[in-house]
Amino acid sequence: MTSPWTGPVIFTLCLSVLAVLVSVTALGWQMVSWRRSGARLHVATKWGIAGVPPAARWFISVEARNTGRLATEINQVGFQMSKAEERRQIVDFEDVLGMPIQLPRTLAAGGTTSVMYAADRLLATLHNERLTGKGARPYVDTGAGRTLGRHKQDLREMVRKLIDQGTG
Structure with a gap:
């Protein structure tokens, strides 16, 4: 009886194994590529002054930067308070x-976009709502969900420092 493992059978088997490996690699690459193909947002807080003295006003802005390959639509921009403050939000x-x-x-x-919040109105909102502002993070809501800024900050202290510097 002769063995079924002849040269052409072994060659065909090796070729089939190679085809499976290439297919699995291609499928893995497609999954990675699909995951990275959407919008990738980075959210940060910046501050500055708008206008010319004596009518100038300090502001804190929420800036969103899209480093992904596709555009996205922003539906809401604001600050999210800490868990201790029930993750309440400030939106103007x-x-x-x-x-x-x-x-x-x-x-x-x-692209990049930002929303500038008036420092004096932000402080009034924190005061009226009895919020400490500690652990606040900037956020942006899109159709794909909420993206929070990386760094927690003391929003009340940041606003107070700006207002103490000048015109408010």
Whole structure:
């Protein structure tokens, strides 16, 4: 009786194993590529002054940067308080200059957008709602969910420092 493992059978088997390995690698690459293909947002807090003295006003802005390959739509921008403050949110409807905040906004791939909150109104909101502002994080809501800024901060202290520096 002759063995079924002849040269052509072994060659075909090796070729089939190689094809399976290439297919699994291609499938893995497709999954990684799909995961990285969407919008990737980075959220941060910045501060500055808008206008010219004596009418200048300090602001704290929430800045969203899209480092992904696709555009996304921003539905809400604000500050989320800590777990101790029940993760309450501060969202304003007008910016530091009194202009209405236009949402939703489209954020293109590689693009940046920001919303400037008036420091004095932010402090008044913290005071009126009896919020400490400790552990607050900036956030952006999109159709894909909420993206929080990396760094927790004492929002009340940051706002107080800005207001103490100048015109408020």
